[in-house]
């Protein structure tokens with residue numbers, strides 16, 4: 277018996293105006309399906325944030341639709357999915373009941389009696405599912421005003437589930453939440469992580485494996501496991517090792533858990549240095565199509581994006597130390613004094629020094645004085 281755990285696909289994700297749909301299509305068709313052919317899992321667990329937005333773009337919906345159809349029809353593999361905080365739960369819930377007869381189990385709201393999906397075997401595997409939920413949803417569901425925090429919400433729901441748990445089975449919970457003590461990334465919605473959104477690991481003690489989504493870095497607290505997103509969705513994830521998680525039950529009642537690295541269509545990474553250094557390095561760069569973020573050091577460069585796009589066609593963003601004051605700090609009180617003395621030229625000279633890392637030239641000064649004179653003529657005080 278084998279189960280593949282993945283999460284946080286964020287289909288339809290756009291970063292810096294760039295749609296990642298081609299990368300996501302590659303992940304599903306050119307990475308995941310060949311992997312399914314190789315390992316022949318009995319079920320795929322998808323722990324939420326299937327789509328990036330409640331109203332997902334049409335290409336993203338079509339991609340998921342073709343994934344589900346192909347998974348069931350060609351590979352005869354069950355899908356057990358829950359909705360995450362990014363998903364439009366009601367939109368994903370269409371036909372949910374009917375799809376169960378095709379072994380597509382999508383849990384998008386709190387309802388029913390929490391019956392698990394059962395995989396029969398020497399030691400049966402029981403898979404319980406919870407959609408992304410928050411305290412108001414659980415208050416509504418239970419008709420109780422006692423539920424204040426996420427911790428209260430999960431405790432209440434898992435208490436009901438605990439009564440059903442058969443300890444002879446291997447019990448898995450699929451959910452989408454933030455477990456206290458986890459490591460976050462820039463591409464998760466910060467609104468939903470940390471603080472009152474935290475749930476302590478002890479709440480899940482009844483389960484043998486907790487297949488979580490929400491955090492994009494693969495990590496675990498003993499048997500509470502985040503598979504992480506299969507692709508990088510922000511530049512602070514440049515050093516993440518993206519993977520999917522395989523649970524291989526073999527003959528033993530406890531699975532062997534392995535992380536299988538994902539080979540992406542394009543990597544996402546940061547390049548650093550002066551524009552000359554970056555362009556020079558790019559000449560021998562074998563992966564010029566990667567998504568690039570450039571941290572430019574040194575004097576301010578005119579139209580740096582256009583220059584870098586010639587070597588890195590998929591460059592998405594840039595920062596320049598000249599603009600962010602990385603290597604030059606401004607003496608604000610001195611500037612203020614000069615401003616009050618109407619000493620605009622020295623303010624201009626400071627400005628040039630800050631962004632060009634050099635003194636203003638004679639022609640810079642002449643140009644500035646000319647602009648000042650024109651202003652004075654237009655708007656005599």
Ligand SMILES: [Mn+2]
Pocket residue numbers: 284286325360362464490491
């Ligand atoms: Mn997510």
